[in-house]
Amino acid sequence: SLASIFLVFTGASIGRAFFGAAAMFAAFSLYGYTTKRDLTQFGSFLMMGLIGVVIASIINIFLGSSALQFAISIIGILVFVGLTAWDTQSIKLQYAEHHDGETRQKLAVMGALSLYLNFINIFQLLLSLTGERE
Template sequence: MLRVYNYMGLGLVITGLVAMIVASTPALYVPIFGTPLKWVVMLAPLAFIFFFSFKLQTMSGATAQTMFWAFCAVMGLSMASIFLVFTGTSIARTFFIAAGMFGATSLYGYTTKRDLSQFGSFLMMGLIGVVIASIVNIFLGSTMLQFVVSVVGILVFVGLTAWDTQSIKEQYAENYDAESKQKLAVFGALSLYLNFVNIFQLLLSLTGERE
């Protein structure tokens, strides 16, 4: 679990650094966010996730780790736009709020004796609902729907944080070889990383102060 959290933490550092560098460099963000290239940048992280899902079992632990760092960098490129939209103060404040929420729920998932697997199906259905509603709202542009999606999304990802943490802990208790443990650590870090990033982005859309 320590390796999972270390990978996740370093991944967040990479994402933050890439996002800040791009956002502070007009020569980088203008060609990206001022052209249709922004859609490629925004969808690239999704391609990485699908690649991870289908190739994790066949790739080596070292390859999985390298792909994770690359994914975090691409995610940073995608998230650079938040520094152009929201104030630095609100971004920092939201980050610490999200970190507190994530830390508390992950700690709960790690320490609780209650079996959280029964909530897995419910949380996944909620996640699918949030994704569909978000896509629909791209065309509708409804402020109220966006508010509902943000609130429900935060609840879903907070729940997934506890559920994923318990699941990773239980899998790690099994007697896997070193290669399998490394891949499990990378995939676990990816799961928790995505939960944290989504909590942060949804909170920012609710409470962030715009430039």
């Protein structure tokens, strides 16, 4: 599903966006893992932000506004780095609870999928914000 970006964007801009997304993802995942602050209060706020980004993206399909796309990219990146920290802390807390082996495996898979989706979204939004088109 990501193969089409190689047709649209230059290789250098894809590389910059990838490494930028990796740095942001790593920093906020590390923050979520190490912070003593309880991030659970931000979960519902971040989910509302995610819904807002999706709705704005659907509206922008019909409007085609570059200014709205710029705003969606900025807000989307902020939402997904926040979700990365929140998900990391949530996974850490869930994994610390005493579960049997099968439940732990399921939690690990769901956590990895959640973090993967966060990274992919950060990458795509960063690429749409800073990428150079061919």
